[in-house]
Amino acid sequence: QKEVEQNSGPLSVPEGAIASLNCTYSDRGSQSFFWYRQYSGKSPELIMFIYSNGDKEDGRFTAQLNKASQYVSLLIRDSQPSDSATYLCAVMGRNKLVFGAGTILRVKS
Amino acid sequence: DGGITQSPKYLFRKEGQNVTLSCEQNLNHDAMYWYRQDPGQGLRLIYYSQIVNDFQKGDIAEGYSVSREKKESFPLTVTSAQKNPTAFYLCASSNGQEDIQYFGAGTRLSVL
Numbered sequence: 001q002k003e004v005e006q007n008s009g010p011l012s013v014p015e016g017a018i019a020s021l022n023c024t025y026s027d028r029g030s031q032s033f034f035w036y037r038q039y040s041g042k043s044p045e046l047i048m049f050i051y052s053n054g055d056k057e058d059g060r061f062t063a064q065l066n067k068a069s070q071y072v073s074l075l076i077r078d079s080q081p082s083d084s085a086t087y088l089c090a091v092m093g094r095n096k097l098v099f100g101a102g103t104i105l106r107v108k109s
Numbered sequence: 110d111g112g113i114t115q116s117p118k119y120l121f122r123k124e125g126q127n128v129t130l131s132c133e134q135n136l137n138h139d140a141m142y143w144y145r146q147d148p149g150q151g152l153r154l155i156y157y158s159q160i161v162n163d164f165q166k167g168d169i170a171e172g173y174s175v176s177r178e179k180k181e182s183f184p185l186t187v188t189s190a191q192k193n194p195t196a197f198y199l200c201a202s203s204n205g206q207e208d209i210q211y212f213g214a215g216t217r218l219s220v221l
Contacts, residue, residue, distance in 0.1 A: 032208040043212040092208045099151035
């Protein structure tokens with residue numbers, strides 16, 4: 001079992017729709033969770049972090065964490081073509097950040 | 110401008126050659142990291158350093174070496190022992206609080 005798992009996609013959504021990206025992790029002791037956005041050929045850019053169970057909202061982005069289910073998700077409301085990118089889920093394990101392979105999101109206008 | 114600077118942006122390695130990738134930060138962060146990214150894969154940790162003059166191996170350290178003589182600098186050497194060096198190399202730093210890591214623009218290494 002991979003430490004951090006994401007559906008590779010691509011996830012295609014129409015412009016203006018809600019995109020839902022999911023991530024599961026194996027280490028029950030994990031305390032910190034991150035979502036990075038990576039455009040093709042560029043480096044990852046932090047868009048959200050969450051530490052507590054529940055929802056955290058920042059503009060069009062909402063991160064959701066459920067530690068009991070070992071599940072973290074990212075919702076993007078009013079998706080725009082500029083949101084088309086790979087979204088990396090990262091989980092802080094024992095002294096290191098473990099990344100999923102990423103989900104490709106395509107927003108079609 | 111505060112940030113993390115990686116150079117060069119593109120690098121080509123000849124057979125049997127060692128090459129060094131530069132990473133400099135002016136964020137006053139204590140911790141620095143090197144990751145490797147292969148197409149369609151997540152980031153894999155090569156080495157990390159939490160304080161000056163100290164560093165630890167990550168998951169894929171074989172064929173790589175690092176130094177941390179200054180807080181601002183964490184260069185990565187890809188040695189000739191690394192048989193498959195073609196990848197996108199990313200340097201990151203963290204202030205140790207909130208576990209947040211910020212990335213440089215990356216260096217793309219190819220083999221001639």
